[in-house]
Amino acid sequence: MTIPVPPLRAQVRVDLPPLASCTLPNGLRVCVAHTPWSPTVELALALPTRAVAARVATVAVIGDVVVRRTDCRDGAGLAALLGRYGAAVRGAGDGTWCDLHASLAADDLPLVLGLVAEMVRSAPPDADAVGASVRRVRAAVSPLRAQPQIAVRQLLRQRLYGPDAPALVPSDEAYRAVTATEVAELWPVVVQPGLGCLVVAGPQDPDLVLAEVRRHFADWRAHPSPPVVGHQPTGARGVQVVVTPTSAQASLVLAAPAVSHDDPRHPALLLANCLFGGYFSARLSRVLREREGLVYRVDALLDEHVGDQWITLSADAPGAAVPLVLASLRGQLAGLASRPPRAAEVDAAREFMVGRSLIQLGTQAGIVAELRSALIRGHTPDRLSIMPAALREVSTAEVRAVAADLFDPDRFCGVVAGALDPRDNRGHPVGPPAPNAW
Structure with missing residues (x-):
């Protein structure tokens, strides 16, 4: 029942x-x-x-x-x-x-x-x-x-x-x-x-x-700061393979440029990322971990590198499973366009994101962390109270558009590092992923 x-x-x-x-x-x-x-x-x-x-x-x-x-x-x-x-x-x-x-x-x-x-x-x-x-x-x-x-x-x-x-x-x-x-x-x-x-x-x-x-x-003295040295992305594509035979497993991470926190598409990106790999009922977890059993861990998050925002997919897997994991990840990314998120998926992700915000603001440490996060990004403190409302206003069509645009598999590059076993669990040769192959 x-x-x-x-x-x-x-x-x-x-x-x-x-x-x-x-x-x-x-x-x-x-x-x-x-x-x-x-x-x-x-x-x-x-x-x-x-x-x-x-x-x-x-x-x-x-x-x-x-x-x-x-x-x-x-x-x-x-x-x-x-x-x-x-x-x-x-x-x-x-x-x-x-x-x-x-x-x-x-x-x-x-x-x-x-x-x-x-x-x-x-x-x-x-x-x-x-x-x-x-x-x-x-x-x-x-x-x-x-x-x-x-x-x-x-x-x-x-x-x-x-x-x-x-x-x-x-x-x-x-x-x-x-x-x-x-x-x-x-x-x-x-x-x-x-x-x-x-x-x-x-x-x-x-x-x-x-x-x-x-x-x-008030009398703590400010000093002139040198200008921030910008680091331009290389525009790299494909997957770099680094074999470390002493590792017990393989770790892989893929990244694609995201939009900034001030971009009007950012609330839709939060929901797209969540339903794709940001919580326990996300697509990546249900498919790669539960259904296919390929990974020990898989998730998607919005990460920051040298001041830029990136969509980041990461996983830990047996070395022999890496080629299959890469193929499955690419298929799931492409699936965001060919099998766009359903309204129920978007609603579930929305409830999770709003609920997490409420939990975070339920402790002093959480309140301080969220206020710090808002201030260092140049926002006003009330951003914490308006973000749940912004998530509520995002439509399924907006999430689908962001998912199809920003999660295009050809936008991603990445790295695989660890023990890349040339055979699968049945002893059949599978070979390591080719350098820069994605």
């Missing part, structure tokens, strides 16, 4: 918590969300780094060391003070953003805001602090670099933008080459408020929090 699932109640607008926002004279954009149901505060500070993306290893070290000491406190003293109040401050940097995150009790917000302001207004660290940070970052990224999905995405980025593209995860040699002199050179470029954003969510009155932010950050 099949029990019908009742339809979800129509949700045309997400009610955000009360917000207060401003832009300080130094260029720092600030947004405060009032979350009275929580006794804690979540804080995120995002500083752009694309202007120095070519030196991502140095940026990563800066992201780590900036939260470890200040001009007034050494590392041990700062850690002891934060520990006394049960506050955690974390930092990380890559080729796009240097991020600082803090979690703390609401009563301690003035203290922690002051400490974060101390961190970012301090002078560059000395050689000992930089050396310790280099060792920490190297240890943290070593297992990350070894993950097949990271390795194949790194290869994809080089295929999309050429060998000089900023590294997704720098090599160990790049980290070991970072010096205190390099950190000092980039410090005023990275650790400065211009074009950055600060998001706070907590139970305090937002206007009072804004006043506290102004008190601590």
Whole structure:
């Protein structure tokens, strides 16, 4: 007996918590969300780094060391003070953003805001602090670099933008080459408020929090940033094959240019991507994983490389199955035009996307993450509340048009890396995919 699932109640607008926002004279954009149901505060500070993306290893070290000491406190003293109040401050940097995150009790917000302001207004660290940070970052990224999905995405980025593209995860040699002199050179470029954003969510009155932010950050000095060096896509086509015999499986990733977040077709693209490979009932999951049993994992997402948006398909599979997986992926992409999405598919994807937005906005961390995402893209905070309504307004015809246009298989290029077994599960020779064959 099949029990019908009742339809979800129509949700045309997400009610955000009360917000207060401003832009300080130094260029720092600030947004405060009032979350009275929580006794804690979540804080995120995002500083752009694309202007120095070519030196991502140095940026990563800066992201780590900036939260470890200040001009007034050494590392041990700062850690002891934060520990006394049960506050955690974390930092990380890559080729796009240097991020600082803090979690703390609401009563301690003035203290922690002051400490974060101390961190970012301090002078560059000395050689000992930089050396310790280099060792920490190297240890943290070593297992990350070894993950097949990271390795194949790194290869994809080089295929999309050429060998000089900023590294997704720098090599160990790049980290070991970072010096205190390099950190000092980039410090005023990275650790400065211009074009950055600060998001706070907590139970305090937002206007009072804004006043506290102004008190601590208003005289944080901005410095001129070098122009962002653009990286033009190579226009590569086909699939590059990289055989790594020591791998236990094969990983593959394909990408095609997407539209920007400001493009009017973006809501339709979100739905097309979701129904194609963005959730558990998507076409790729039902066909490649459940019906054909070719992959361990398959999904589609909208990814970013050096500031550009890309439709990205990725999968993990046995090496012997790679030729069949590539053929099936191409068939499914072509099927978006020959077998266009049905209204029921679009509606299911729509409900999933709206529901995910509601879940994300149900926690302080989710609210901060979504507000940060809106601000760093130049949007106003209310974008979070209007996006579900925008998804509701997308028609099936619009999704079909975007799917046929942007998911054309001839627009995709990619990389396959791993153990490519020349025989299938029955011992029959299948041969590896030919280089650049797609």
